[in-house]
Amino acid sequence: MGDGHGSGKVLNIKTADIKSAAPVFQKQSVQLSNALKLLIKTLDGYGEPWGDDKPGKKFGKDYSPNQKKLEQVTGIAILGLVSIHEALDDLADGHVDNDEAIAGIFTKGTKETKEKHQGGGHGEGAE
Template sequence: MGEGHDGGKVLNIKTADVKSAAPVFRKQGKKLSDALKLLVTTLDGYGEPWGDDKPGKEFGKKYSPNQKQLERAAGIAVLGLVSIHEALDDMADGHVDNDEAIAGIFTKEQQHGGDQGKGAK
């Protein structure tokens, strides 16, 4: 069911595609996490490295009061990417389980369906 190729289907989920896409989110979440750690540790180590010139002062004036909020927002983005990875894995697993359950229902119907017509008038 999940691997069908009928163009008329409303929902055509290919579990292999979902499974292969999931790790991309984990990988990108890791990259963003590493970049955030580097940014935080580097800036904390240098103090205010943007300089004393006019552009540096303008940047510092806008960045400093918002630094923690920006770091928190990037952290939320990291968690979001990781949770998308987990959700895609869960969705693919659930889709496979659902397909197996539906297939089981039809298999049971086929096994018992032939007996229902016998003796009935």
């Protein structure tokens, strides 16, 4: 800290960057969800389509016992992507609200200071 490296900025949050990144996570969650649905539908529809040869048997041996766990983990990943999308939207909205609140504080303080210096409070112009 304080060693002179870096830009000196604590945070450099650009709301537009956050808002543009959020939909990417939504899009990816939809694509992953569609891929999972296709995988489940296709494999369940065909039974065990990987065949009876050596590679097919190896795949079936590895895949079948882990199928439900794979589907659950993928479902969790989908929810995670949706959550990131929502969190980024909330972060951007909160950042805008915070900026507006801070701007309001400084605007209010500036207005009150001007009024005091223009005779609105220290006996100047008072009768």
